[in-house]
Amino acid sequence: MSFPVHTRKTSRRTFPLESLLMPQVPRSNYLHFQEEKQRLQLKKFLLHRMFLVAKITADTEKKHIAEYYEQVFQSILKHHLGEAVTGLLLLYPTSILHILESCNGTLYRILSDYLNREKNETEFFIQGMKIIVVSHNIPTRLFMQWHVSVIKVPVIYLDDVTQSQSLEEVITEFLTQTHKLALHLFKTVKVGTKGPGDNLHQAVPELLLPEQIIKYLCKSEEFMDTETFINMYNKPIHITSDSEVVWPAPSHF
Template sequence: MEKKGFEEKEEEETRTSLFHHLVTRRKNLGDDAKIILQRLIMISRLPHDLADRTDLGAHYENLNFQLNKQHIWDHITGLLLIYPSYLLHIIESSRDILTSVLRDVKVMQQQPHRTLLEVKIVFLDHNPQRRLFQQWSYKVLGADQVIRDPAVKVLEDEDVSIETLVCSVLSTLQNLSKKLEQSKAPPGSVLDETPQLIVHQKILERLLGREELLSLQQYLDMYKSTLNISIEFGQLNPRNLFSAV
């Protein structure tokens, strides 16, 4: 009995020592090892002849799996909404992860049969105070789930500002995040029960036509630039939109 207890204690100390070794090693890596959370919101137009939209979800599931193996400390959360004609992707992770996802988009666009057509960066939040999602998931939306919201009629005004359109997306995502915290259900189930929490596709259509938003190539070019340029909208303060819990 004493020998068994000694072996169990030794095994526990080994596991603990390994854990502390990994933590210590990470701390010794210095500032380069510090992960600063970023939130990226990307939209895209999908081809009308896309056969199976679930393939997009499977592609990103596999991409996240591969990225998690390469960046074991970078936790990926977010939501991919696949509309009949559009895509809305919210990604929360490190800058390296976000850039890897966008570079993958560029590769997809260079393929003979492009899955993602026009791509725009709607919003980038550097070091948000909290995550909107606890995990990453995707949802394929049916035509019946893209509801007709009377409030969207206001956004059909040709003079609507880019800030109004972006704030509409951010506020809807904030409401979805609160609902997820309350229900503890997966995002797909919550959206099935409360379709008003789905960002209206008309807003995505309007955003894709706005020149103020960076294209995929513009963002990647800016990322490679030595200049430290923020693409957050000048008068938009994400702290006011995503308050801390």
């Protein structure tokens, strides 16, 4: 006796050969790329680097300037979520060179505090601050912490380079020398130490800028002062979209 055998037809989907051979690449966008980059670098916010110069009164105790900035940094960190401040403060006899690295909000509050003191205090020891350049979204820090160094011994320069060079040449020398000094400190100063101290004029005199260049930049009108910078920062940007433009333009009869 034979029994009928029923065969079930199974339907199988056939996929194109191209889909099997094509590699599956995860898709992302530029925002995810930037966020991942910040996460890998352990940064909560984008970093910026700011170069500042200013004049100081001759009878000012240099430690008072360092204490002022330390108090400002601590106050900002207590009340504002942001990145820690790193950089270098060089204290010359009558001027300062200040390099700051932090997030946008922290730098804004540092400048705002200085501007308020300059306006409200009759004789604030830091005067005529100028912003030389701001580097946005820097990939890494040049400084692992904030250092202060007093240039005790004034260096004698036979020629005033600011009298024979153009502004472009002076600013090029300014940026070149400051970056060389920053790289030197990055390689030599260990994290957690007090920093270079007050002997930079003996250790690396060839990397120090002449004070005459800093004073020249303080007087230059091509660079923005703090008040102008803060006003531009606070000024809203009005952008006219295409939907707001009517064509042809209305005319009055």
